[in-house]
Amino acid sequence: MPAHEQESATAASIRLESLTKRYPGQTEPAVDNLTMDIPAGEIVVLVGPSGSGKTTSLKMINRIIEPTSGRIFIDGEDVTHVNADQLRRRIGYVIQQIGLFPHMTIAENIGMVPRLLGWNRTRISERVDELLDLVGMEPSAYRTRYPKQLSGGQRQRVGVARAMSADPPLLLMDEPFGAIDPITRERLQNEFLRLQSNIRKTIVFVTHDIDEAIKLGDRIAILNKRSKIAQYDTPEAILTAPANDFVADFIGSGASLKRLSLSRVRDVELNQWAVGRLDDDREQLRQALMESDHGSLLLLDGNQRPVRWVNGHDLTRSGESLDRVGLPATATVEPHATLHDALNEMVTSRVGCAIVVDEQRRYQGIVDMRTVMRAIDEMRASSRARDRHAAVQPVEAG
Template sequence: MTAIQTPEPTSGLTSDAAPRTMIHLDKVSKVYPGTKVPAVEDLTLDIPEGEILVLVGPSGCGKSTTLRLINRMIEPSSGRIVFDGEDVTDVDADRLRRRIGYVIQQIGLFPHMTITDNIATVPRMLGWDDNRITARVDELLDLVGMDPSLYRDRYPKELSGGQAQRVGVARALAADPPVMLMDEPFGAIDPITRDRLQNEFLRVQADLKKTIVFVTHDIDEAIKMGDRIVVLKERSQIAQFDTPERILAHPIDDFVEDFIGSGATLKGLDLERVRDLDLTPVLTIHAGESRDEVQRKLSQSDDGWVLLLDEKNRPHRWIGEHHLQRTDRPLHEVGPRVTATVEPNATLRDALEQMLHSTASMATVIDRDGTYQGSISINTLTDVIKRMQADAARHYGEAAKS
């Protein structure tokens, strides 16, 4: 198979050891009937195995067309498509699509079918027996964070937008395809739910290591989701193909730099994860402790807060000394509730956004079960931003000298 490569000088991809190529597009073009300008023109691209490759670019540049060409929802006008070493340009398109999961913004669940039947669509086409299908449905619902006993028999109209999107991902994974195509999968969801779904999907991908082609128009989402990013111009012409880190640090030309926009340092917060930080120690208490003990811990707290954990060690309330002075109510009724929580795979941008809603100017870190892991303070994020600014200044200084 060919290694990752794109035509110079547009690539900008360094000579790091490239992973095996799963999909190869060889001079693929698409010209729709009645038009002279190609929607996609002579696109040559290698899609690495086990990674998320994000196609990003302005509206109308050919991103979604490229995605549909890969699974032959539309046929190329010219060029070849090689899937796992096999030229699939002329093979049966239905057989090809059963090897590829597909997730779209509109989700496309069948409204008259239960969640189980929606997820089981492709496995039934492949002739799986009922026991195997039932086990797979329950496995996937659990994987995407939905209790099978609560959701397997529901209908799409009984789900929230975020839940329906999770089912769409589960359906795409049902037959365990090696490749997934995702076309603006989180674009129609509110920002808070979108962040959570993005983080949940990245958690799932860390375990599954699928080959994923992900389309978005949002550079922030591309930076957060992509192992590698292809910035596209009109007609799916490659402007730059590289890692998110290198695209932020070394945009290859004015087009890429303009597309990234201002605030590249803050965008870098999408490249770093909560799990990589040294968490801030915060004094914790439980509801059964005496008020004298809470007062003692508050006197030892540098930031004037203690964190109340519930019986399952989940963050419950922030308590300051002024809260104790105002009332003699039980501890579990004192102080503002904890609302700013992130999981270890969340980005530092996620943490910052949560922190803005926190009374204590902190984000609490929890595992998937909600158990408290530690906290992140605004001072920690400030230190990270200062480091990024110093790195950026050093980069631009070196670039000016050269």
Template structure:
């Protein structure tokens, strides 16, 4: 047991631990002002707290003082009630997950060996490490049999970032520090990675400190947001909806921007709105049965699923008219959102596909339903009726198949 061992709430359920910063200061030699000046805050156990602020404000420095990659000049930091400054730095860091932009993987090591780095350092036996490595790859949506023996250069940027998260979680730390981890990937992959992080958090309940300069990302991910100004002065520290509804000052209002009502879409998850359904079949299923299921419906589309219930292709009655097998029929699915996605993600997916609906998947990529532009419009209408036409506190909804 280490100083940072977590509280157990169930056989396989790990919760994070509270982090408290008290009057933390960082001075650099030759600088007339502190880089971080007298920061005090409490980060609740099991929550995602996002540090957001302009470049150079000190948000990354503040985060790195938690695991002492940067040593505080003065002040106190406790993790799970233990004084982080009294713990050996190497031992401290092995008990805290750390994920950075572009993953920071070791290029000469296989994916499995990258993930196993910290468990190996803390003395786990080989069998336990191998099992944990496979579990972590599966947890972040990478098939261990496919990716275990590959090297980072053989993976896409999004896949590398998933491996980085798996490595950060491999030793089961109560705390995970994430320094702009998704900043170097394209917007679509970034949204998927954000969804994956929220899914993992719902399963694991870690305490996560996440640094970003993107306020939309902060609103989407954060249980709480700390808007930081120069020298990491805390301009506002509150829930996303409270900050959107009532920015503390002009600087925070600048981050919120003029489209606060649109950002409210980020506060509602796809799982919170009704989904539509459509006929489904497996690739080895019957063409006639799928055709019969689609024919009486108003919208003449269905979905082909793989053996793990993951949607792979759209099919229409036109596709099925002369088909003798479902193996290769239909159009590939280009855009999906997960139940963890926000309504803003859903809207962006609908716009990207120029479609009336998009597919919703669950925790392991399995089919859950459809979200449509009609549902989105209906939800907006309901929000306006509830709050009035000028409300800044709206939510949104979505469901349905392609046009």
């Protein structure tokens, strides 16, 4: 099989070495002597105020913007002066405006880079279907549509699929969710994290939103003017030990609440709720409700998917079908969601909890305030242990 048609490309490490960009007529460089190492298979987020040079730094990696000086290494190979077009075909790129070609179908958009690389028609078709399925879009329903027939969130998913079409080891993402409404944005972030857990690419992600950086990043580089690194570390380290006042100010207030974005639903012990099935006998459902500590019962369909919340009064309404009484069970999160996401859903829930479902939307358990408080207590205990450890470390003689 040709190298360009291998089934999977491994993630690539990146090293930026003294990368600098000067524009003619400007007294100061846009990016000044940026050096950083990006490990293979991680999401590294570049975040900073407007004008910090984060997008310029990103675009120099695939040389959409040519650096004035410095070097770029991908898996140890110096790519600073290789053919720029060939380099870009090895790197996936996703932007806020998506940039889909309006006159091409979704399949043609996704298959564009593989066509340029000389893939055969069958392999391109298989890859298109594989990627549409991966981003949660049924191939038979979407491959022949045009971009104008999709919602903003769907177009963004296609943009991600196109970026992955040739299975690049590296993805560059420039505020990909910035122009989308908050609800769709949160869903796409969660979908993106689920996707990364499967593909394990190296991803460099630009955002101006510290909350998004904390949620998505394995590591975060907080950039000051001219892309000077104020701190480059894990989200937890940045939240618990800001390197300086600039970082502390950029994080802003509510660092403890932001730390809920560090914990995933899959990593906490779920609580359980009293449940029943839509086709259960009403007397059986009433008995289950009476034996529980809850004021309502969660009804599941035949596939174990949450459908309705019902209370004792709802169960007495014998003239109405169970799928029409009570309240819809809509406040749901998947295991890869953060506790911050779960807390947001809990606020909208009429019963004060978020329902945890798997990828097939089958009921797994619930997250409530007890879950969140346990996680906060564990974070506090972990912070106290680190502080005690740091306090007893010997101080080296100068």
